[in-house]
Amino acid sequence: MLGAIATFLFGMSTMTDGLEKLSSGRLESILERLTSNVWKGVLLGALVTGLIQSSAATTVMCVGFVNAGIMKLRQTVGIIMGANIGTTVTAQLLRLGDLSSDQPLLLLLKPATLGPILAVIGILFYMFLRGGRKKIIGQIILGLGLLFIGMKTLEGAVAPLQDLPEFQELFVAFSNPFLGVLVGALVTALIQSSSASMGILQAMTSTGVVTFHIAIPLIMGQNIGTCVTALLSGIGASKNAKRTACIHLLFNVIGTLFFLILLYGCNALFHFSFWTAQMDRGSIANLHLAFNVGCTLLLLPFNGLLVTLVERLIPGDTDQKEVSVLDERFLSTPSLALEKSHDTVVQMGHFALENYRLSVELLNHFDSKKLERLQETEAALDKLEGLLDNYLVRLSDRSSLSPEDSAKVSELLHTLSDFERIGDYAVNLSDCAVLLHDRGIVFSPSAKQELRLMTSAVEETIVRALECYTKRSHDLAMEVEPIEEVVDLLRDELRSRHIERLKNGECTVELGSQFLELLISLERISDHCSNIALYIVRETSPADALIRTDSHAYMHALHHGEDQEFDAMFQEYRQKYYAPLEAAPLTSR
Template sequence: MNYLSIIVPFAGGLGMFIYGMQIMAQGLENAAGNRMKSLLEALTKNKLMGVLLGAAITAVIQSSSATTVMVVGFVNAGIMNLTQAMGVIMGANIGTTVTGWLVSSVEWAKVLSPSTLAPVALMIGVVIMLTGKRRSSKEVASIIIGFGLLFIGISTMSAAVDPLRESEGFRSLFVTLGNNPFLGILTGTVVTAIIQSSSASVGILQSLAAAGLVPFSAAIYIIMGQNIGTCITAILASLGAKRTAKTAALMHLLFNIIGTIIFSVVAIVYFKLINVAAGTGVITQTQISLVHTIFNIGTTVLLFPASNWIIRLAKKLGRVKEGEQEKSTVLLDERVLETPSIALQATVKEIDRMGKIVEESLLVAKNVLFAPKEQDIRFLREEEKTVDRLCAGITDYAIKLSSLQISEKEHQEISHLLQIVSDMERVSDYCENISEFAETIMERKLSFSDTGREQLQEMTEVCVDSYLYAYKAFQENDKDRALRVVEKETQADALEVQLRTRHIKRLANNQCEAEAGIVFLDALVCLERISDHARNIAEEVLEGIA
């Protein structure tokens, strides 16, 4: 038998299958876009909701590996906690069975046979690709073309291995795998780990089943091994990530290993003691899809009540305390860039966190001029360093995001976000400047006149309020608060001119200390600039709403 004539077309068919699956998934993902974002927003600590979400997303993108890599990225970025991640991981195992049902549809829906449907799908997809002008048309074309390529790939693989029907050696190999559960599981694990796709691995098994080569028992053990092998992608993705993200990948591995152990014991007892003949019968493509689905749903149902225990075990093995992180660490993961709509949401969340730090600084700066304390001055300087690091990291991430294939609306939103980040960072700079004025007051034992103190406090209230309104407007996309900022900034401008004029008169009349007077004027400038940047933030929010 010429094995080269089998291996070459089989490899080509596998490549076409994987490529078709990828471009179909990419088209579905792009079309889903904001819907996936909405699904993520709906995610709560309720693990059942997480299971449904994980199944839905995996069914769309046709890859449990991609979903779990996404989860690792979300955990690393702080978007998702381990409880939420556990639910999505369980759901991903269910969602990944969809590809198997697509492949086996050639058996239970004859009209979907590759020889009939694939060429038609490719032709329709190409026509839409060439004639469609809108982006949505291109995405639909990608879905249809990917569907056609996937079917041609599985057809090519099945045809390539058909001569192996006559190979006693190949048949004996599968009989051995069926008789030895460990070897069967190991084979499924290794093959899936190498190609990093359980869907593709199941597709290979189904193409062999179409040639009548796979015994029932061997298929079951290989399917169980495939579920373990698919964990390698998430484990590789967690390398270099935080311990919490590594723990998420570990949870995925533990979940699949425990499920495999449970169902392996059941299968061994059944095939060895109860119904020996059942294990030797040849399995069909549809039966593989059914076994794959029952195994993954069954594992989820069995282990769902024990999921908190799995989380605790993973934490213990990963030596992690959830929530531990440096304040200045940018919680944005480049793995999430593979899903731009969700990466954009992550960016907004990180800017929100940065804005909160600036708010805390501003509230300290509000009082530090009138009651300067060493710890407050030190706090403001440290917070400024934190904000600088966050600003640099967020800006770099947003620029990478803007270089991806995203909609014009998303490009505009990123532009608004970059400006908001810059303005927040400038507010933090002015808080540090105020801390320097406070240090001067403390070291030289300066004091403002009663009138000067009252006027500076009035200016401080107006300018701090302008930022607080702007930050809230950003958080809630609130037009009314944004318009309130514009009013506050106009008030701050007029007040700055008025107070400057009055203060210069006091200086001329020797009604206040000269050095304290200089600090007063410098503080006025800083506060007025804070209100300017608050207005900039508000205007970006208003433009975004419009």
């Protein structure tokens, strides 16, 4: 029995993973774009979940989108309701075991025959055909075959249990609705799949002890148990992301309470004839579908109240990363479109800074939840870059654009690219943190201290660059280049110290290569900050200023002692970040 359950769960996992790979992000794109109203959301949620066979995966996608600011909280309500309907597809497939006919075609559709056939076809695709897509299709077919094989084996394993009085007594105990709901929720939470726990329940129908009043609380509990995955994904996420996971739980809990009271109350009054009727795979699948459709029809008209309720349960101002909406109507007024575009670039800067800080935290102490948050923010950053780049290109095509506005478009395009690159280098830093964590290796105490000075200097560079760009301040922009030069000094010094450690055998080649990669990424982040500050310096300088006529000559003058203000700030930041390094010994302890 346990082996059959293992085969069944592995088949479910294999099939679901393959379906998610095959979608290649397209299903996420559908969810993101086509949720203009709650009815569309229900249909899309059902479609996507029906294709990937995991309501938990669909809900986790929604949590991620809300956390990244790609979707709003209200957009997810319909998707979550539809996901509960879409997850019933697996149970409908497994009901094929109820087929009974002498016709060869129908016999082929029975799990006992179809499972091995699909497994063989799937393994042939998976092992012998080249091409990623064909391999993924093979994985899906193999998973479905194992699902049927596990189901059939489980039925055979549990069939003798029908003669055990203890087993019958156990299932009779589940007729207590609260116990049934609890057991269904716990089993589903444990195996992280309501479709899988539903399949196990369908297999148990072969014992003849599963009746309507036993199945209904178990099915309701399974719907509640599947919420655990989304709730776990919301840990460490934004408030609205937590609220998204909470909507999934509330939807199932409220639906369960309503239908339990309704069914048990009506049975007490009318004594349903089907109450103690035996269930088969098909009736379990239909009951599962009816319950989820009923919950959706019940709560869909109150979707706004559901959002209000979770906002009360998880109070506080939203910390959602809202993606700016660049309204098409602004294009007819270039000055307004440019203002909104500037706000969006600033938003990108905040995302880049957040990811940089997360990546540094990951280097100091690895946390998988912070890594997920970084990846979600990076997705929002990439989305903003694509939206804004397209928006600005369309704006630049306007014949009414003045030379000043054209220059502003060019500056915005360059700046958004700089912030996006800062985000990319932050991801590089996180990749290094992942590698160090996975291989169980750490930098020496002296290397950690050196990186701490370097990362602090780079963080101040990003903060100053973002601040000067937000306020379009000449004075603030002038503070960026001195820090950037100190970062260059730190890079050269840390590289030299690293080589000394390698020579003395105090650092491995593997750690050393990661250390150098970190230095490169950190220095390039400061370079992009310098670019951003220079745009502001150039824009806010007098028309006859050197930077307006020859930026290379201006930079040469800054770095060769021809600007006393620059030299004073350079010495200040040198004392802050480089002096502690000079006082430290060259080798590690």
